[in-house]
Amino acid sequence: MITLTEENYIKAIYHLGKYGKAMVNTNAIAEALETKASSVTDMVKKLSEKEYLNYKKYQGVVLTEKGKHIAVNIVRKHRLWEVFLVEKLNFTWDEVHEVAEHLEHIRSEKLINELDAFLEFPSYDPHGDPIPDKNGNFKNIDKIALSQSEISHIYTCVGVKDTSSHFLKYLDGNKIGLGTIIEVLHKEPFDNSVKIKFNATEMVVSQNVAKNLFLKEV
Amino acid sequence: MITLTEENYIKAIYHLGKYGKAMVNTNAIAEALETKASSVTDMVKKLSEKEYLNYKKYQGVVLTEKGKHIAVNIVRKHRLWEVFLVEKLNFTWDEVHEVAEHLEHIRSEKLINELDAFLEFPSYDPHGDPIPDKNGNFKNIDKIALSQSEISHIYTCVGVKDTSSHFLKYLDGNKIGLGTIIEVLHKEPFDNSVKIKFNATEMVVSQNVAKNLFLKEV
DNA sequence: ACTAATATTTAGATTAGTCTAAATTTATAT
DNA sequence: ATATAAATTTAGACTAATCTAAATATTAGT
Incomplete structure (x- = not known):
């Protein structure tokens, strides 16, 4: 246990x-x-x-896969409870997290699946994070690569495609991390590089980087 | 703490x-x-x-009073969650207890008061036990056991004394639930069994059952 | 490559809750 | 009333999770 x-x-x-x-x-x-x-x-x-x-x-x-399975199940419970708290019990987005931290540990298959149905199988929690379904599958439609971004839009960095240490060290070195707010300034058609701005810094990244950095519209 | x-x-x-x-x-x-x-x-x-x-x-x-206050608060939470599980999440009488045992420990004033409101301030849980209000006050109706009922009178089922899953499953199986309207047809002095009629069904229940089923005169 | 700084692990102690087995108190039965 | 049974408490040990302080490994800077 x-x-x-x-x-x-x-x-x-x-x-x-x-x-x-x-x-x-x-x-x-x-x-x-x-x-x-x-x-x-x-x-x-x-x-x-x-x-x-x-x-x-x-x-x-x-x-391990076993560990990931446990984790995804907790995430599912956490986010479903957040939806419940906001939609049914008038909680505001900043109030839900603490209570959901506790509710997520209640162990009952029936409870969580019935709650899911009661809420009509939501795909996203009140913060816009995806809710895994009964089988642990996320519906991840709203993240795009930087290469597919639009000029002058503002995004949050939500992940990477390439997980090599080379790429990650590059990002680390340039102070780009999860949650970094990025504005797209210019896209160069010649070499598909992208000029971005974040934390008052402007820089140009290559097509390679742009294809491997995932963003979410804010 | x-x-x-x-x-x-x-x-x-x-x-x-x-x-x-x-x-x-x-x-x-x-x-x-x-x-x-x-x-x-x-x-x-x-x-x-x-x-x-x-x-x-x-x-x-x-x-002490301090201890009683803690206890009543837990009872309140337990019973409100039971109502939620039965009314909103399709739990049966005998399934609610175990899950409510865990939910009752979640500490959030807002959570429990909003849940109370969401359920429209119920006074009784699915077993007919009274739910204390925000201030710890119980509303106690005068209920009697089926064994103390009178012949040809008509009653509503309002609760049970024995909350074991055996007994609750027996009731479920025979389609007797909260709110079931019951007419008392005959009381057998020999073994204290009782013949009742509900939803056009007639059946004889043992003394054991009759002692554990609470009714209210309609 | 070598030293300094940082990150990580080990060793040993602490707290909450539990247990077994022994000791003690209270209740019961002639 | 006194022996015995039953209930309760004490003593000492155990596990899970944590901490501090010391030891060790890794990383980074020159």
């Missing part, structure tokens, strides 16, 4: 590892869960033992 | 001490919570320390 704490670790690791980078490191998990790195080390050993993730000393962790 | 385990102890003590007996004894609590007497002793010391109850060695415990 999985404990509540284990669920929270798995969820945090899922969110941290969602886009790109192969391994999630100890400090990141500690920060996400507001705990200490040593506690994280203890827990990931246990989770590795239970085969929810693969752990390489000093390197980090990656969720 | 009160822990989940503490809440469960307080709730169990509340239910055990509800009718009459001044003090609730250790073994009864242990049985109710499926734990050992020694664990109960440890916990009641802690709860006494925190002033949720008064504890006299070898005698037993009584909830």
